[in-house]
Amino acid sequence: MIVSVASGKGGTGKTSIAVNMALSIGNVQLLDCDVEEPNAHLFLNPKINQTQLVTVSVPIVNEKLCDHCGKCAHFCQYNALFVGSDKVLVFPDLCHSCGGCALVCPKEAIGEDQHKIGTLKLGSTDDLELVYGELEVGEPMAVPVIREVKRHIGKDKNVILDSPPGTSCPVIQTVKDSNFCILVTEPTPFGLHDLKIMIQVLENIRIPFGVVINRAGVGDNRVYEYCEEKGIPILLEISYERKIAELYSRGIPFSQQMPEWKAKFQTLFNTVRKLVNK
Amino acid sequence: MKQLTVLSGKGGTGKTTLTASFAALVRNAVVADCDVDAPDLHMLLHPQIIETKEFKGSKLAVIDETKCTGCGLCRKKCSFDAITENIKVDPFACEGCGVCTIVCPLNAIALTEKISGHAYISKTKYGFMSHALLSPGESNSGKLVTLVRQDAKVLAEKEHADLILIDGSPGIGCPVIASVTGADAALVVTEPTMSGIHDLERVLRLLRHFDVQPFVSINMHDINKDNTAKIENFCRKNGIAVVGKIPFSQIVTEAMVCGKTVVEYSPRSEVSKEIKNVWDITRRNLQLDRD
Numbered sequence: 001m002i003v004s005v006a007s008g009k010g011g012t013g014k015t016s017i018a019v020n021m022a023l024s025i026g027n028v029q030l031l032d033c034d035v036e037e038p039n040a041h042l043f044l045n046p047k048i049n050q051t052q053l054v055t056v057s058v059p060i061v062n063e064k065l066c067d068h069c070g071k072c073a074h075f076c077q078y079n080a081l082f083v084g085s086d087k088v089l090v091f092p093d094l095c096h097s098c099g100g101c102a103l104v105c106p107k108e109a110i111g112e113d114q115h116k117i118g119t120l121k122l123g124s125t126d127d128l129e130l131v132y133g134e135l136e137v138g139e140p141m142a143v144p145v146i147r148e149v150k151r152h153i154g155k156d157k158n159v160i161l162d163s164p165p166g167t168s169c170p171v172i173q174t175v176k177d178s179n180f181c182i183l184v185t186e187p188t189p190f191g192l193h194d195l196k197i198m199i200q201v202l203e204n205i206r207i208p209f210g211v212v213i214n215r216a217g218v219g220d221n222r223v224y225e226y227c228e229e230k231g232i233p234i235l236l237e238i239s240y241e242r243k244i245a246e247l248y249s250r251g252i253p254f255s256q257q258m259p260e261w262k263a264k265f266q267t268l269f270n271t272v273r274k275l276v277n278k
Numbered sequence: 279m280k281q282l283t284v285l286s287g288k289g290g291t292g293k294t295t296l297t298a299s300f301a302a303l304v305r306n307a308v309v310a311d312c313d314v315d316a317p318d319l320h321m322l323l324h325p326q327i328i329e330t331k332e333f334k335g336s337k338l339a340v341i342d343e344t345k346c347t348g349c350g351l352c353r354k355k356c357s358f359d360a361i362t363e364n365i366k367v368d369p370f371a372c373e374g375c376g377v378c379t380i381v382c383p384l385n386a387i388a389l390t391e392k393i394s395g396h397a398y399i400s401k402t403k404y405g406f407m408s409h410a411l412l413s414p415g416e417s418n419s420g421k422l423v424t425l426v427r428q429d430a431k432v433l434a435e436k437e438h439a440d441l442i443l444i445d446g447s448p449g450i451g452c453p454v455i456a457s458v459t460g461a462d463a464a465l466v467v468t469e470p471t472m473s474g475i476h477d478l479e480r481v482l483r484l485l486r487h488f489d490v491q492p493f494v495s496i497n498m499h500d501i502n503k504d505n506t507a508k509i510e511n512f513c514r515k516n517g518i519a520v521v522g523k524i525p526f527s528q529i530v531t532e533a534m535v536c537g538k539t540v541v542e543y544s545p546r547s548e549v550s551k552e553i554k555n556v557w558d559i560t561r562r563n564l565q566l567d568r569d
Contacts, residue, residue, distance in 0.1 A: 008316050010289010010448035015473065036449035037287050037480060039473040077337060077375055077389075098357045098375030137480055138487040140420060140452035165289040165448045168315040169417035172370050189534055190294065194316040200414040205370055218528070220535045249502035251472035 002159040003272055004178035004207075008194030010165030012184045013214035013238070016248060018162040019043045020255040022128050024265035029157040032132035033174040034164040035118060035145040042251045046123030046130045054118040054133060054148045056141075057097045061088040065109035072101035072110060093140055118145040122152065129154070142170040150174075158269070167197045172205065179276045181209040182235065182268075188219035192226060199232070208275060212268070215240040233275070236268045279434055280564050281442045281461040283312070283490070287477030289448035291469045292497040295530055297445040298322035298539040299553045301404045304561070308439045309402070310430035311409040312423045312457040313447035314395065315416075322539050325400030325407045333395040333410065333425060335418035337374030339367045345386035352378035352387060370415055394418060397425050399433065406433045420452035427457070440566050450484045458484070463491040465521070465560055469498050470505030478509065482518065492518050493563060495556050499523040519563065522556030525549060 005018040015032075019040055022030040032040040059072070059081065066088060073081040073088075080095035081088060092115040102110040117139045123130045131152045133145040142164065150173075153159050163174040175181050181202055185191040195211070202209045210233040213223060217240045227234050238244070247254045255261040284297045294313070301309045301323060311319040339360070341352075346365060353361035356378055360371035369392075379387045394416040400407045408430040410422050430442045446457040446464075458464055464485050468478040478494070485492045494513050499506040506523065513520050525548060533543035541550045 009318070010286075010316075011291060012289075034449075036451045036454075037473075037477040039288070039476060042472045042476055075376065075380075096357075096373050096375055098373070098377050099355070100375055100377045100380065103355075103377060103380055135451060137450060137483040138455075140455050142449070142451045166315045166419075166453075167414050168412055168419045168453075169415075170449075170451065172415050176370070188531055189321050189537065190318040193318060193321060197316060197414050204415055218531045245501055248473075249469075249471040249505055 001273060001276060002153065002161065002178040004161040004163055004175040004181045005184060006163035006171055006175055006181055006198060007165060007184045008167050008198035009185070009191050012186050012191055014184050015039045015043070015162055017182065017184050017212055017214070018160050019253050020261065021265045021269055022160050023253055024255055024262045025158055025269045027158050028128040028160065029154050030128055030130050030160045030162065031149050031153065032130070032162045033146045033149055034162055035133035035135045035142050035149065036164060038132045038134055040162055041123065041130060041132055043253050044125050044130055046125050048121050048123040050122040052120040053116055054120050054145050055114040055116050056095070056144050057099070057112045058092040058095045058115045059090055059101050059110045060113035061090065062109045062111065063087070065107045067107055069106065071104045071106065075100050075104045097144070117141060120148050143173045146170055146173045167194070167201050171201065175202070175207055176205055178207060180272050181207050182212055182272065183209050184212045184214055185223055186215045186219065187213055187221070187223045189222070191219070192223045195223065210235040210272065210275065212236045212238070214238045235271055236264060279440060279442065280566060281444060282560070282564060283444040283446050283458045283461045283464045284467060285446040285454065285458065285464050285481055286448060286467045287450060287481035288469070288474050291467045291474060292530070293467050294318045294322070294445055295534070295540060296467055296495065296553065296556070297443060299541040300443055300557050302539045302541050303554060303557050304441060304443065306439050307405060307441040307443050308430045308434040308437065309405070309407045310426050310442055310444045311407070312426055312444050312453065314410045314419050314422045314426065314453065315412045315447070317409060317411060319445050320409060321537055322534070323402040323404065323407060324537065325398070325402045325409065327398045327400045329399040331397045332393045333397050333422050334391045335394045335416070335421045336392060337376070337389040338369055338392045339372050339374065339378050339387050340390050341365065341367060342386045342388070345384045347384060349383065351381050351383065355381045373417065395422050397422065397429060399429055406437060408433060420456040423453045423456035450480055454484070455488070458490050459488050461490050463493060463564055465493045465495060467495050467497055468509060470496060470502040470509060475505060475509060493521045493560055494518055495521055496523045498526040500525050521559040521563065522552055524552045524556065
């Protein structure tokens with residue numbers, strides 16, 4: 001089973017819930033898909049067994065063959081090529097690696113080069129397997145790095161995907177193909193607003209979901225009313241506690257110091273499994 | 279005219295809370311909400327929309343079923359797995375590159391422009407605001423951020439504003455890059471947690487990469503004093519100004535529930551005093567004469 005953890009709004013507790021749930025169940029693989037700001041490893045101190053470069057294909061122009069007709073730049077939807085009167089400029093960070101420029105070049109002057117956009121890390125702790133990616137600072141495109149992280153999804157594992165915040169393409173890339181999505185929110189107007197956008201995303205791509213309310217007790221009741229009105233299951237509530245916030249600040253998964261939470265995270269995972277099998 | 283971007287790397291550290299209070303404190307600024315896929319600033323500033331624009335940020339392949347024979351060449355050549363087994367376009371996977379349109383032997387595929395969000399020009403009680411909403415799950419948020427900033431710039435020039443105040447999004451990817459390039463400075467809002475520190479370090483590297491001057495504000499500094507000291511040390515060593523430390527306060531959430539900025543909801547509170555202080559120092563660092 002593949003379970004993604006997403007939120008819309010940042011800082012609601014996605015990583016905390018993904019990590020604590022991962023530590024409470026067996027046979028787990030945790031994939032941190034927030035490649036812009038990966039944090040799960042900070043709570044787990046994994047042994048890194050393997051590091052791989054993540055590259056994307058970008059065009060390389062053979063100026064000897066090129067007659068500067070400009071068809072490649074005309075075709076490119078992302079403005080990744082500029083054809084001057086005697087030189088072609090390639091902008092690798094705008095390229096989406098579709099390969100179209102090479103297909104339209106009448107002189108077969110365009111080949112493939114590799115451009116580094118990130119690093120993939122495969123690690124483990126006593127309890128779990130961790131895979132995460134790091135987008136190279138200054139590179140704009142997270143999606144190919146997320147794709148690379150997800151290529152390492154193991155078969156027959158309890159797979160947990162920690163999603164980046166937001167509701168755009170990196171989030172879609174993370175949550176698609178998951179069997180269920182846990183939406184982590186906080187009972188505040190910002191939390192609810194971004195939760196609603198995220199629910200639209202999941203309804204569009206038809207992924208079943210439920211809500212975890214973090215920092216319960218702060219804010220207001222509108223998120224509860226919304227879930228009730230829409231028939232959205234509230235899977236777990238985590239009350240705001242200074243102790244949890246402090247443990248978080250030190251990079252300690254709170255279920256390790258507050259063992260009563262282990263059972264609650266197991267129940268969360270089992271509830272998700274039941275909802276998936278229904 | 280100056281441009282200040284409020285950033286964080288990590289989400290939920292208080293970017294929007296600070297931006298909204300700054301908007302209430304500053305005179306003669308245009309506010310731009312550049313968190314286009316999860317915008318929240320409007321819930322505190324209550325903009326009245328004056329103008330709405332459609333955002334056509336990306337294209338989508340459309341297959342003419344009357345011409346398609348299902349040969350599957352498009353599926354084979356698509357780099358984004360956006361053509362399904364039964365030769366349909368998956369709109370959430372398609373990146374609008376157009377490769378399928380040129381490989382199709384029957385010319386059955388065309389690219390169409392799609393509306394992937396809206397941009398707004400609005401008025402708030404503090405001045406003009408440029409903002410947007412990306413349609414759920416869309417791509418090209420960077421382009422929409424650029425549009426929001428262009429609109430803000432036009433407004434700022436027309437109004438002779440001194441400042442464009444930009445609320446950024448979490449992360450360091452395309453929308454964040456689009457919200458910082460060409461800005462005069464960035465205020466990075468961090469928190470004294472392991473995640474906050476890790477993400478701060480990456481966002482500071484991003485700012486160095488794009489040559490934007492950073493300032494740092496430590497929110498909820500009293501949650502972990504050791505980590506706060508670490509952040510201060512790190513900033514000192516790297517010549518980065520820490521412009522303030524804001525305490526954890528329930529008032530921040532209370533103000534949000536009431537749809538108000540913190541400095542208006544509870545002007546005399548400790549947290550408001552600190553926010554005003556952060557703004558004063560930031561304003562001086564930016565050399566804004568009027569305020």
